[in-house]
Structure formats: C-alpha cells, structure tokens
Amino acid sequence: MIEFFSRTRLCLTVLFHMLNIVSNKVLDYRNFLYCIQNAGFDVLLINIITSFFISLVLSLQIVKEFLYLDAAHLVSSILALSFIRELSPVLTAIIIIGKVGSLFTSEIGTMVVTEQIDALFILGINPVYYLIYPRFLALIVMFPLLNLFSLLTSFFSSAFICFVLYNISPDFFFLNLFYSTIYSDLFKSLIKVFIFAFGVSIISCVWGIKTSGGSKGVGNSTTSSVVTSLLFVFISNFFLSYVLFDNFLSVFSVI
Template sequence: MNKVFERLLSGLFLTGQILLHILQGKIYRNNSLDQMAFVGPASLPIALITSASVGMVFTIQVAREFVYFGATTAVGGVLALALTRELAPVLTAVVLAGRVGSAFAAEIGTMKVTEQIDALYILKTDPVDYLVTPRVIACALMLPVLSILSLVLGMAAGLVISDTIYDISSSIFLDSVKNFLRTWDILVCIIKSVVFGALIAIIGCNWGLTTTGGAKGVGRSTTEAVVISLISIFVTNFFLSWLMFQGTGSAVIE
C-alpha cells in the first residue's frame, strides 16, 4: 500500500513536469506522431465494437420500457444523452486503459529494469520529454476522436435496433436526438475524454518509470497501472459529472 501511495505522489510530480515541459515547447514531434498512430487507429476497431454493442443493448433495454409507457419519441434522445455524457467517453477510456495504458507500463517498465532509462540520461536525453510527454499528448488528443467516433457508431447501432425491432422510424429517432442533445453535451464528452486520456498515459508511464524487480516487477506494474487507471477514470468521472451537471432542474430543456 505504501508503494502505491509513493507512486501516486510521484505521478503528481510527473504531471507537473509534463505540463512545464509542454509549456516550454519540449516536444518530440516524431515520437508524438508515432504514439498517436498507436493510440488512435490501432485502438479504433475494439472501441467501435464496444460502442456498437453498448448502443444496441442500451436501446433494447430502454426502448422496450418506453414503448410500454408510450414514450417512443424519447428513445433516441435518452440514448444520445447516455452515450454522449457518460458511456462513450468512459467506455472508450476503459478500452484505452486496458490496451494502451498496459502497453505503456510494460514498455517503459522493461526499459527501466534493463537500464535503458539510465542510458537516456547518459545521452543527455530527458525520459520525460522523450518517452512520457509524447504518450500523454497522444492519449489526450486521440481519446476524444475515438469517443466521438464511438458515439456516432453507438447512435447508429441504436437507430438500427429501434427501427428493425421496435418499429420506431428513423425520423422519430433522429428528431428525439435533435431535441435532447445540446452542444454542451458534446463538449462534455470531449472534456472528459481529454482528462481520461491524460490520466491513462500519466499513470501508465509513471508505473513504468517506477518499476523495480525485473520481469516480475514489470508484470506487477502493468497490472497495477491498469487497475489504478480504471479507478481513476471512475472517480474522476464522478467529480466531472458533478461539476458539470450539479443542481436541480432539467439539463435537457433550456
């Protein structure tokens, strides 16, 4: 437990270093582009499959109840709000934490225990600039893109289920989406995705940089990085949702 606490403190220090170095323009562009390709296009298939599945299942569960109560005109809007505000950014971040966060921790952890990090210092190269910052930038930029694409596919999957199973026409579905969804909801999705992306990269890189104990330590760091990333996503999501949607009244009707 003390080891986890120490790593969390080092993560806060690492976050400050990253922000400072980005403001100073210490960015390896080629590394950042390589990491963006790894984080974005390579993660797209699994993110889209997840969003399509969630969109279909959510529509089945909501539509059958709404049809029973005669509220079919609200199915599309409810799905749009759920995906935009919560499901798309959170589930895409979970996918990224499992695929990318673990890879960051394993790769950098291996470099740490094989003394490649020390070699970077000998070459007068800051590991934060060379390894960490490009990964943070890549995750913070690509996760919003993945979330928006997941949102679109999730909505399309919900539309297909509504039309084919519950006879809710596409025009009614899309009108409901238009009536419920606001620009602010899209901004919420993007903001959450940027925060989650940065968290995943920082935690994965920090756990990698603090790895000890050889191959066993790399495996332990990889597992812990994913677990801590998931916990951080869920906890941060609560506070972001509370800040953005707190208070009484309707967030749908302006």
Template sequence: MDLNYFKYLKRLALNYKLYIEMRVRLLIFNIYWYNTIEQIKIVGPDSLSIIIITAFFVGMVFTLQIVKEFLHINAISLVGSILTIAFIRELSPVLTSVIIVGRIASCFTAELATMSVTEQLDALYLLETSPISYLVIPRVLSSILILPFLNIFSFITSLFSSSFICFTIYNIHPEIFFTSSFSSLYIIDIIKSLFKTLIFGFLISVISCIWGINANGGAKGVGQSTTSSVVSSLLAVFIADFILSYIMFSKVGSSIKTL
C-alpha cells in the same frame, strides 16, 4: 497491488517528482514531435476498430434494455432523446476510456517497465536525453489529443446501432428516432463530453507511464506494474467521471423535449 505503506509513500513521492518534471518539460516546450506522432498512430488509428465494434454492440444491448420500458409507458418519442443523452454524457466517454485503459495503458506500462528493468532509461540519461521528454510526454500528448476524437466515433456508432435496433426490432422509424435525438443534443453536452475524455486521457497516460517508469524487479516487476497500472487507471476514470458529472450536470435542467 503492493500494500507495503513505505513503498507506497516512496512511489507516491516519485510520482509527484515525475509529474513536476513533466510539467517543466512542457512549459519549456521540450517535446519530441516524431515520437508524439508515432504514439498518436498507436492510440488513434490502431484503436479505432475496437472502439467502433464495441460501441456498436454496447449501443444495441443498451437499447434493448431501455426501449421496451418506454414502449410500455407509450413514450416512443422520448427514446432517441434518452439514448442520446446517455451516450453523449456518460456511456461513450467511459466506454472509450475503459477500452483505452485495456489496450493502451497496459501497453504504455509494459513498454516503459521493460525499459526500466533493463536499464534502458539509464542509457537515455547517459545520452543526456530525458526519459520524460522522450518517452512520457509523447504518450501523454497523444492520449489527450486522440481520446476526444475516439469518443465522437463511439458516440456516433452507438447512436446508429440504437437506431438500427429500434427500427428492426421495435419498428420505430429512424426519422422519429433521430428527430427525438437531435432535439436533445446540445453543443454544450458535446463539449463537456470531449472535455471528459481529455481529462481521462491525461489520467490514463500519466498513471500508466508513472507505473512503467518506476518499475523494478525484473519480469515479475513488469507484470505487477502493468496490473497495477490498469487497476489504478480504471479507478481514476470512474472517480473522475463521477466528479466531472456532478460538476457538469447535477444542476443542469432537463434536456428532453417531447415531440
């Protein structure tokens, strides 16, 4: 990332200007719905397979590390509860967002950066079309709408892969696992998890579009913007995750129920 402070402040000012313009366009309902639907296809169905595969294996690995410790203290009835809480509150939202950063944020930035350095954005202005309405807002809306659904798929996949490992390796019957799991799964935790991914989707899409639309310097600038976009998006997700988790869960009592 560029450490020139003058350029950094200039980019920050451009980012703020872009954010304000995006809010104005949303308020006046200047939205290209066809573009939004196209971006939804890219963010959603095209990302679902990698989300499910990754969640399946991460769920199994996480279970391998956790279950043996609970067996050591003879707390089999708590395994489903602990894994469910970990998945719904933290692992699924963050895992989904990290995958989206790697797959979608880099895509958004590379596309917009290429358009920026080849002056295609200037052509849109000549056609009296705002790049914010035509390019940025569809990407932001698609990310906000789709990430919560991907999060649910990730959570369900992780839970079933955990149950599979518990049964095949540790001989914990699925009935015991899911009874423990559902006893600690509350609708408020699901809502908070979905809200997390909504915020993450907004941050990822806005940051990636900002880096792309302000890119310059030819092919080198496209590469630098894409790298900076991924790094910035990951940092934003992790920082936002801590802040949201602290606000949502720091004063919440235990959700675990012994069976």
C-alpha cells in the same frame, strides 16, 4: 501504501512538467507518431465494435420500456444523453486503459529493467520528455477522437436496432435526437474526456518508470497500472458527473 503515495506524488510532478508551457520540451515526432498509431488507429476498430454492441444492449433494455409508456419520442433523447454524458467517455476510457495504458506501462517498464533509461541519462536525454511527453500528447489528441467515433457508432447502432425491432424510423429517431441534444453536454463530456486522458497517460507512464524487479516487476507494474487507471476513471467520473451536469434536475426537463 507508501509506494502508492510516492507514485501519486510523482504523477503530480510529471503532470506539472507536461502542462508547464515555460519548460523547454522537445517533441520526438517519430516517437509521437508511433504513440498516435498505438493510441488511435490500433484502438479504433475495437472501440467501434464495442460501442456498437454495448449500445445495442442498452437500446434493447430502454426502448421497450418507453414504448410501453407510449413515449417513443423520448427514446433517442434519453439514449443520446446516456451516450454523451456517461457511456461513451467511460467505455472509451476502459478500452484505452486495457489496450494503450498497459502497452505504455510495459514498454517503459521493460526499458527500466533493461537499463535503457540509464542509457538515456548518459546521453543527456530527459526520459520524461522523450518517453512520457509524446505518449501524453498522443492520448490528449486521440482520446476525444475515439470518444467521437464511439458516440457516432452508438447513435447509428441504436437507430438501427430501433428500426429493426421496434419500427421506429431513423428519420424520427435522429430528428428527436438532434432536437433534444444539449450542446453544452457535448462540451462538458469533452472536459471529462480530457481529464481522463490526463490521468490515464500519466498513471500508465509513471507506473512504468517506477518498475523494478525484472520481468515479474514489469507484469506487476502493468497490472497495477490498469487497476489504478480504472479506479481513477470510475471515481473521477462520479465527481465530474456531479459537478458538470445538473445534479438534481430530471433529464426530461431539458428534452
């Protein structure tokens, strides 16, 4: 427990340095592009495939109930709100944590146990700016883009399953979707995504920096990083949803 609070305090310190525009941060562009590839292009296909099938399953469960109530015009509206507000941000976060967060932790943890961090200090290089800053920026840039791809994939896969199984035309589906989409929800969803990116990037890197105990310690830090990041996303998602969206208003009131 003491170790957890120590790491949490270090996370806040690192976040302050990342957001401090006065500090003289030097970005290693090769390292940054490497992180962009890991946090973006290497995750994109997994993100699209996962979003496609998750949205298919959700559509299967929801559409038939609305058709039973003779409310086909509400199908795309409810699905769009579900994807924008909750499903796409959280699903993208889970994929990034499993694929990218674990990679960042294991990379930095391996550098710690092999004393490469000490070598950076000897060379006069700040490991926070050399290792954490490019990873932090990479997730800030790629997280919203991956969330956008997840949203688009979810919309098209839902339209596909509605047309194939329930004979709801894509024109009708997207007309109601665009008519009912509240653009403030898109902005609020973007806020949620940025907060997820802040938390996941800082937790992944700090847990790597605090690694000790050789190869076993790297494995333990990686596992702990993934679990902690998931808990951060799930807990913060509840409070962000409560604060950002109309808490006690039915979604039907805005459709």
